[in-house]
Amino acid sequence: MQNPVGIISMQFVRPFTREHFALFARIKSLGFDFVEMLVPEPEDDFDPAEARAALADNGLDVVLAARVNLQRSIASADPSARKGGLDYLAYCVEVADRIGARIIGGPLYGEPLVFAGRAPSPHGEDERKAREERTVEGLSQAAPRARDAGKVLALEPLNRFETDIVSTTRQAVHVVDAVADAGLGIVLDTFHMNMEERSMPDAIRLAGHRLVHFQANENHRGFPGTGHIDWPPIMRALGDISYEGPVSLEPFRRDDDRVGLPIAHWRPPHEDETEKLKAGLAFVRSCLALAEVNQ
Amino acid sequence: MQNPVGIISMQFVRPFTREHFALFARIKSLGFDFVEMLVPEPEDDFDPAEARAALADNGLDVVLAARVNLQRSIASADPSARKGGLDYLAYCVEVADRIGARIIGGPLYGEPLVFAGRAPSPHGEDERKAREERTVEGLSQAAPRARDAGKVLALEPLNRFETDIVSTTRQAVHVVDAVADAGLGIVLDTFHMNMEERSMPDAIRLAGHRLVHFQANENHRGFPGTGHIDWPPIMRALGDISYEGPVSLEPFRRDDDRVGLPIAHWRPPHEDETEKLKAGLAFVRSCLALAEVNQ
Numbered sequence: 001m002q003n004p005v006g007i008i009s010m011q012f013v014r015p016f017t018r019e020h021f022a023l024f025a026r027i028k029s030l031g032f033d034f035v036e037m038l039v040p041e042p043e044d045d046f047d048p049a050e051a052r053a054a055l056a057d058n059g060l061d062v063v064l065a066a067r068v069n070l071q072r073s074i075a076s077a078d079p080s081a082r083k084g085g086l087d088y089l090a091y092c093v094e095v096a097d098r099i100g101a102r103i104i105g106g107p108l109y110g111e112p113l114v115f116a117g118r119a120p121s122p123h124g125e126d127e128r129k130a131r132e133e134r135t136v137e138g139l140s141q142a143a144p145r146a147r148d149a150g151k152v153l154a155l156e157p158l159n160r161f162e163t164d165i166v167s168t169t170r171q172a173v174h175v176v177d178a179v180a181d182a183g184l185g186i187v188l189d190t191f192h193m194n195m196e197e198r199s200m201p202d203a204i205r206l207a208g209h210r211l212v213h214f215q216a217n218e219n220h221r222g223f224p225g226t227g228h229i230d231w232p233p234i235m236r237a238l239g240d241i242s243y244e245g246p247v248s249l250e251p252f253r254r255d256d257d258r259v260g261l262p263i264a265h266w267r268p269p270h271e272d273e274t275e276k277l278k279a280g281l282a283f284v285r286s287c288l289a290l291a292e293v294n295q
Numbered sequence: 296m297q298n299p300v301g302i303i304s305m306q307f308v309r310p311f312t313r314e315h316f317a318l319f320a321r322i323k324s325l326g327f328d329f330v331e332m333l334v335p336e337p338e339d340d341f342d343p344a345e346a347r348a349a350l351a352d353n354g355l356d357v358v359l360a361a362r363v364n365l366q367r368s369i370a371s372a373d374p375s376a377r378k379g380g381l382d383y384l385a386y387c388v389e390v391a392d393r394i395g396a397r398i399i400g401g402p403l404y405g406e407p408l409v410f411a412g413r414a415p416s417p418h419g420e421d422e423r424k425a426r427e428e429r430t431v432e433g434l435s436q437a438a439p440r441a442r443d444a445g446k447v448l449a450l451e452p453l454n455r456f457e458t459d460i461v462s463t464t465r466q467a468v469h470v471v472d473a474v475a476d477a478g479l480g481i482v483l484d485t486f487h488m489n490m491e492e493r494s495m496p497d498a499i500r501l502a503g504h505r506l507v508h509f510q511a512n513e514n515h516r517g518f519p520g521t522g523h524i525d526w527p528p529i530m531r532a533l534g535d536i537s538y539e540g541p542v543s544l545e546p547f548r549r550d551d552d553r554v555g556l557p558i559a560h561w562r563p564p565h566e567d568e569t570e571k572l573k574a575g576l577a578f579v580r581s582c583l584a585l586a587e588v589n590q
Contacts, residue, residue, distance in 0.1 A: 113559075125563060161456040164561035195490060196515050198522055220491050227493055264408075266459035268420060 001239055001288040003214075004061060005281060006034035008250045014038070017045040024058040030274070031281050034061035036248045039092050039104070041067075048098035055100065063213060063246055064101045066092050066153075068110030074138025075109040075131040075165060082138060085110050089142040093149050103246070104146070105154035105187040105213045109135040112162055123164060132165050136178045147183030154187035154213045159195040161264075167196050169203035176210050185212030189250075190229055194219045200229075201237035208241045215248050216284050221265065223251045223273075223280035231283075235291035247288065251280060296534055296583040298509075299356060300576060301329035303545040309333070312340040319353040325569070326576055329356035331510075331543045334387050334399070336362075343393035350395065357396045358508060358541055361387050361448075363405030369433025370404040370426040370460060377433060380405050384437040384448065391446050398541070399441070400449035400482040400508045404430040407457055418459060427460050431473045442478030449482035449508045454490040456559075462491050464498035471505050480507030484545075485524055489514045495524075496532035503536045510543050511579050516560065518546045518568075518575035526578075530586035542583065546575060 007030070009016045012023050016037060027035055035055065040046040055062055066089070070076065074085035092104045111131060123131070139153065146153045157163075157172045166172050172186045186207050190200060197203040204211065216234075218227035225231070238247075252265065302325070304311045307318050311332060322330055330350065335341040350357055361384070365371070369380035387399045406426060418426070434448065441448045452458075452467045461467050467481045481502045485495060492498040499506065511529075513522035520526070533542075547560070 123561070128561060160559040160561065167561075194514060194523075198515070200523065219489060220493070228489075228495065264455040266418070266423060266455065266462075 001235065001244075001291050003238075003244060003247045003288055004033035005031075005284055005288075006036050006061070006063060006246055006248045007032050007277075007281075008036040008065070008248060008252060010038065011250070011252045011277075015044055015046075016040070018047065018050060019045070021051065021054040024054050024060055028058045028060055030278060032060070034063055034246055034248070036063045036065055036246075036250070037099075037101075038065050038067055039095050042091075048095050052098065052100045061246075062099055062101045063248065064092060064096050064099070064104045066104050066106035066108060068107060069112070070110060073110030074142070075111045075135045077127075077130070077134075081110075082134065085138055086141060089138075089153065090145060092153075093146050093151050096151050097149055102150065103152055103154055103187075103213050106156050107158055107163055107166065108139065108142075108153060108155050109165060111165060112158075113164060128164055132171075132175065135165060136175055139175065139179045139184055140181070143179050143181035143183035145183070147181060152183055152185050152212050154185050156187045156189060157192055157196065158189075159192040162192075167192070169193070169197060169206050173206060173210060186210045187213035187215065189215035189217055190234065191215070191217035191219065191221055191250075194229060201233045201240075204234065204237035204243075205240055211238075211241060211243055212245055213248070214238065214243065214245060215250055217250050221251060223276045224249060225280055225283035226276075231287045232290065235287045238288075239291040247284060249277075249280060249284065251277065296530065296539075296586050298533075298539060298542045298583055299328035300579055300583075301331050301356070301358060301541055301543045302327050302572075302576075303331040303360070303543060303547060305333065306545070306547045306572075310339055310341075311335070313342065313345060314340070316346065316349040319349055319355055323353045323355055325573060327355070329358055329541055329543070331358045331360055331541075331545070332394075332396075334359050334361050334390050337386075343390050347393065347395045356541075357394055358543065359387060359391050359394070359396045359399045361399050361401035361403060363402060364407070365405060368405030369437070370406045370430045372425070372429075376405075377429065380433055381436060384433075385440060387448075388437075388441050388444050388446050392444055397445065398447055398449055398482075398508050401451050402453055402458055402461065403434065403437075403448060403450050404460060406460060407453075408459060423459055427466075427470065430460060431470055434470065434474045434479055435476070438474050438476035438478035440478070442476060447478055447480050447507050449480050451482045451484060452487055452491065453484075454487040457487075462487070464488070464492060464501050468501060468505060481505045482508035482510065484510035484512055485529065486510070486512035486514065486516055486545075489524060496528045496535075499529065499532035499538075500535055506533075506536060506538055507540055508543070509533065509538065509540060510545055512545050516546060518571045519544060520575055520578035521571075526582045527585060530582045533583075534586045542579060544572075544575060544579065546572065 072088040367383040
């Protein structure tokens with residue numbers, strides 16, 4: 001398997017502005033095929049068309065990660081937040097078009113728990129179901145629009161500390177099948193899967209053709225190959241479903257609070273970690289290649 | 296290995312009061328050797344001496360779990376909270392004495408992150424270190440007192456969403472060795488280890504003689520044997536360090552918000568799960584027994 005392998009820009013800096021375009025050359029020289037970037041905010045000093053040119057200059061593709069929140073939530077009971085959620089997904093499609101991305105991944109529904117900048121609070125089961133149903137309704141409107149623009153939204157299951165709506169692949173499949181539009185697929189992240197799935201390979205096979213993006217993260221979010229995730233069967237499961245899409249790494253290291261807080265990473269790195277990152281990339285590429293070997 | 300195997304009382308109800316003593320007979324009939332109980336609050340309708348008699352009537356031992364918080368925190372910058380933390384640990388020792396428990400486990404320092412009922416907030420690295428140092432100071436006072444009473448405090452590493460002070464076994468070893476008192480040991484929980492350790496068996500061997508309590512929880516906190524945790528090598532690692540202490544199960548299922556919130560479990564069970572619980576217990580006992588087989 002020769003899937004494109006990329007890295008999230010937050011590995012290096014956040015927010016990513018035009019002054020950071022020079023990082024594209026570094027990302028390319030590290031050996032990556034694409035960059036996974038947070039959808040920029042309109043007020044950021046970041047012009048998607050200009051970024052597209054800078055990415056092309058460095059031979060890099062791009063995948064987008066949507067940044068939803070409580071005011072941008074198709075799952076919300078508040079109609080204005082639901083409208084905010086739909087408008088934001090439309091904006092993401094527009095940015096994807098300008099920057100040259102096909103995939104926009106993330107939780108999409110904007111109802112995070114502990115990282116919403118507030119204390120976690122429980123919801124009754126009825127309310128949780130209502131939020132899931134509104135998510136299906138919202139994505140039923142957003143997915144066709146994404147598809148018409150040649151894009152695909154990728155719904156990401158997050159671990160229990162980050163959401164209560166879609167934590168497992170099964171829940172994501174339920175939502176995606178209810179929407180049933182080629183403009184909506186699934187992105188799986190092994191960091192979350194490690195906490196929530198019975199079996200990561202089985203979960204990948206369950207996602208099947210719905211899988212449009214994959215994030216290969218170690219159990220402790222460090223460099224791939226430094227934890228206990230059993231990568232070969234995971235890559236073979238990707239092979240089983242003929243997954244040819246992107247594989248991104250997010251071994252992000254805290255550099256400041258804007259990076260540390262949303263990923264719950266509390267200690268900054270104390271040294272240059274370039275060689276570890278390169279080794280992690282080589283490890284992932286080799287596991288993908290070996291997944292095809294059937295002796 | 297024939298370690299005593301127990302279950303947390305929160306599996307069944309919280310708060311646990313005298314009206315729930317009848318659950319001890321059920322716990323015994325399920326096949327457990329001990330109950331892991333939250334340290335009762337003084338205002339709870341729960342008399343430790345009375346509970347001791349009820350436990351004895353049912354042939355059950357008991358292990359305690361301390362409930363620290365921001366006002367009971369030996370790690371706090373606030374002297375009154377630090378005093379509250381020390382007073383609380385002294386209270387735990389007193390309750391342990393009255394209920395007949397030897398082990399009091401938990402994070403002990405009372406500086407939880409997302410489950411402190413507030414939004415997560417980042418701390419600078421200097422502040423994190425200062426909190427760790429104050430934890431060492433506080434435990435240096437609390438551990439001798441526990442030891443004098445014939446008790447042992449067990450420091451528990453929690454995952455990154457729940458603490459930033461002690462998340463790994465290495466960090467716990469650092470604290471415990473700095474205190475260097477037989478009144479302080481380590482409790483490891485595979486749910487947290489699955490997120491934070493490079494290798495769970497290696498972490499157990501690193502804890503070594505310091506390990507005084509062990510919590511065998513599946514990666515998704517369901518019944519042991521229903522997830523992807525590789526139990527046989529974990530139990531063999533416990534054998535490597537000649538661990539003869541208790542092994543508790545905490546596959547707690549949400550029954551109400553007081554249970555669901557602190558464990559981030561958002562969906563209630565929809566059926567009687569007694570048989571699954573029994574099978575989980577049998578699975579853990581068999582893995583422990585098989586860990587001694589050296590063919």
